[in-house]
Amino acid sequence: xxxxxxxxxxxxxxxxxxxxxxxxxxxxxxxxxxxxxxxxxxxxxxxxxxxxxxxxxxxxxxxxxxxxxxxxxxxxxxxxxxxxxxxxxxxxxxxxxxxxxxxxxxxxxx
Numbered sequence: 772x773x774x775x776x777x778x779x780x781x782x783x784x785x786x787x788x789x790x791x792x793x794x795x796x797x798x799x800x801x802x803x804x805x806x807x808x809x810x811x812x813x814x815x816x817x818x819x820x821x822x823x824x825x826x827x828x829x830x831x832x833x834x835x836x837x838x839x840x841x842x843x844x845x846x847x848x849x850x851x852x853x854x855x856x857x858x859x860x861x862x863x864x865x866x867x868x869x870x871x872x873x874x875x876x877x878x879x880x881x
Contacts, residue, residue: 804856805863812864816871822864828857 815822832850839849 801856805860808860809863809867812860812867815864816868816873819873822868823861831857 812822814820832853835849835853836846839846
């Protein structure tokens with residue numbers, strides 16, 4: 772093997788180690804985020820508030836798009852990622868509301 776190939780492989784291992792660390796950090800950050808949103812879901816259920824808050828979601832998407840643009844990340848990707856998370860949070864909030872007997876999946880009273 773040439774020195775260039777050995778250097779490339781060493782760099783590849785270094786980059787993959789960084790990627791692995793970032794992936795682990797993302798998982799831990801998402802777990803913390805969902806811990807917080809679960810608490811929000813319980814608060815909403817106790818006070819019979821709807822699982823979804825479209826106005827906040829819209830503000831958060833706009834905010835995340837700005838942050839992504841500032842970080843040189845594709846804002847469309849960031850929006851898709853946040854929308855995926857929002858859907859999952861709403862699903863959790865609906866389940867929590869059901870556990871508290873607070874209406875249907877749309878948050879309406881039965």
